[in-house]
């Protein structure tokens with residue numbers, strides 16, 4: 001008999017994205033449209049800053065919350081970009097990616113039985129963290145509301161057990177974001193209820209069109225909103241592992257304790273690279289966005305011509321077309337698309353059951369791959385009808 005391990009961990013499944021992408025090794029010629037990270041290299045000056053940090057032996061622990069110089073620069077970025085006012089000494093923690101930030105944050109605020117409202121389809125990284133804290137996820141269905149959270153529906157889910165509402169706009173997997181009118185309606189509900197708001201805005205710099213608006217801006221919620229961010233997507237730095245959590249001092253001191261005991265501090269050469277990114281490379285995401293917009297427009301128009309229902313995404317680098325009319329589950333559809341046509345896209349069911357009936361296509365890949373991918377998808381669809 002094996003020695004028993006934590007039953008909560010045992011019950012957790014590997015993510016649906018990983019389950020699906022594990023199959024890819026058997027299809028080396030497939031066009032891979034499952035990628036969840038930018039296809040650009042980290043910009044040269046950022047890499048150099050990391051290299052210089054190592055050369056100069058900046059390889060010791062920093063303050064648990066990260067170098068003050070970096071936190072000060074992060075504060076000035078959020079001030080300049082979104083008019084948000086966070087105190088670098090007490091309200092900002094640099095984490096090992098947004099992932100560790102979310103983990104530290106939820107471990108600091110959740111108790112057994114607490115409910116977290118999660119608009120879905122949603123990024124698969126949230127639910128396991130919440131469950132491991134003994135919390136329960138309550139889904140807010142967005143599958144029939146254009147992937148926008150419906151304020152009335154949101155309000156109907158808030159109970160005495162609700163501890164937090166977790167939002168992610170621009171969204172992984174849908175690419176949809178909230179404009180200021182929609183956000184105001186949602187904020188009007190949130191303002192009425194004493195719950196934490198956790199806003200994962202890791203794709204905020206990859207919002208196209210209108211300027212990104214953040215829920216952290218609403219004065220009435222400032223004292224209970226946590227903003228989770230990072231450089232993985234904005235500066236193509238997924239492997240450097242740099243994230244930020246910003247929030248009210250009275251709660252952040254507790255988040256810092258969790259972060260301190262699970263990480264001590266974020267990787268130090270990466271903190272130096274992050275300093276360069278936040279201080280001198282703020283223009284980088286806009287340059288990448290120009291490319292993403294071209295690709296998004298291409299994929300959107302091809303899907304539309306194929307007669308597929310799809311919402312035009314306004315951010316991130318994902319598009320989430322409906323495959324419902326083909327009468328298969330999203331897993332079946334994605335598996336057949338891979339096996340029969342050599343195109344890999346993530347089944348929508350990997351993003352909770354509210355993603356069923358859709359597939360996620362990432363356009364963080366070359367135009368050549370997108371063209372070939374769309375040609376193959378078109379042929380595959382023709383073969384079904």
Ligand SMILES: Cc1ncc(COP(=O)(O)O)c(C=O)c1O
Pocket residue numbers: 036096097098099100123125168172200202229230231232238242243
């Ligand atoms: C919505 C969302 N949040 C968080 C993360 C994790 O980001 P990080 O690399 O900073 O841990 C991802 C990564 O795909 C994501 O899509």
